[in-house]
Amino acid sequence: MQLRRLDGAVALVTGASSGIGTAAAHRLARAGARVFLTGRDPQRLAAAARSAGGTALPCDLVDPERTAGLVQRVLDDTGRVDILVNNAGQGYAGALTAMGDDQIAALVAANLTAPMLLTRAVLPGMLARGRGHLGFVGSIAGRLGVREEAVYAGTKAGLSVFADSLRQETAGRGIVVTELVPAVVDTPFFDRRGRPYPRRRPRPVSAERAADALLAGMFGNRSEVCLPRWMYLPIAVRAALPATYRRLAGRFG
C-alpha cells in the first residue's frame, strides 16, 4: 500500500515489537514519519526499531506510571505526537473461572487502560494543533463476544466504545479516530495466549495486510475498518437481530 507522505510527523506505535505493530511502524517510517516504537521485549523491539529506522522505547503497558511516562519521553524529544497507534494487546483463552486476579488485571491494563492513558496524554497537543490521528486495534471478539475469551472480548468492546465516544467528543476539531476490527491475523498472538486458532474461517491475513488496512483507514478518515470486510455482516446481524444472532452463535459457535 502507498501511504501519503508523512514527512515531519511524529508517530508512536504500541505493540511494535511484533506482528501488526511492527508492520505499521515500518509503513509509517517508509512514508517519512519519525516513528517511536514501544513493546516489552527489548531485543525484538530493538530489532524492529532498527529495521524501521525508528526509536525503541521499551515499556510494559500494564504499569500505568510507565505508560504515562512513555508519551512524555516522546514529547521531551520531539515536542509532539501526531499519530498514535494503540495496537498492543494480549489475549487469553480459557474459562473465566480459571483466570487469576493478576491475569484479568493485566489484560484490562494493557488492552484498555493503557490506550486510554496514552490517548489522554497525546490529545491536548493534537487539539491545540487542530489535527491528529488516533488508531485503535480492536477485535471481532469485542464486537461479537467469544466463548472462553470473555475478558479479552470485554477489553476490546470497551476499546471500541472508547474510540466511538472520543470521536464524538473531538468532532470537528481535526482529530481522526479509527478502529481496526480484525478477525484473524497471522502473528504470534495465538501461540502467546496458549491456544492456537481453532477454525478454518475466517482465514488468517498477514500482519502487513492488517497494518495497511488500519493505516488506510486512519489516513482515509474512516471510523472503522473490518478485516476481512465480510465481518461487517455478523456485526450488523448481531446489532439488528440480537436474538437471531445468539441462536446462530449458539449453534455454530
Ligand SMILES: NC(=O)c1ccc[n+]([C@@H]2O[C@H](COP(=O)([O-])OP(=O)(O)OC[C@H]3O[C@@H](n4cnc5c(N)ncnc54)[C@H](OP(=O)(O)O)[C@@H]3O)[C@@H](O)[C@H]2O)c1
Ligand atoms: N492476531 C490476531 O488474530 C488478532 C485478531 C484481532 C485483534 N488482534 C489485536 O491486534 C493487536 C496486535 O496483536 P498481534 O496480532 O500483532 O499480536 P503479537 O504479535 O502477539 O503482538 C502483540 C504486541 O503487543 C505487545 N504487548 C502485549 N502486552 C503488552 C504489555 N503489557 N505492554 C507492552 N506491550 C505489550 C507485545 O509486546 P512484546 O512482544 O514485546 O511482549 C507485542 O508487540 C492486539 O491488540 C490484538 O489483540 C489480533
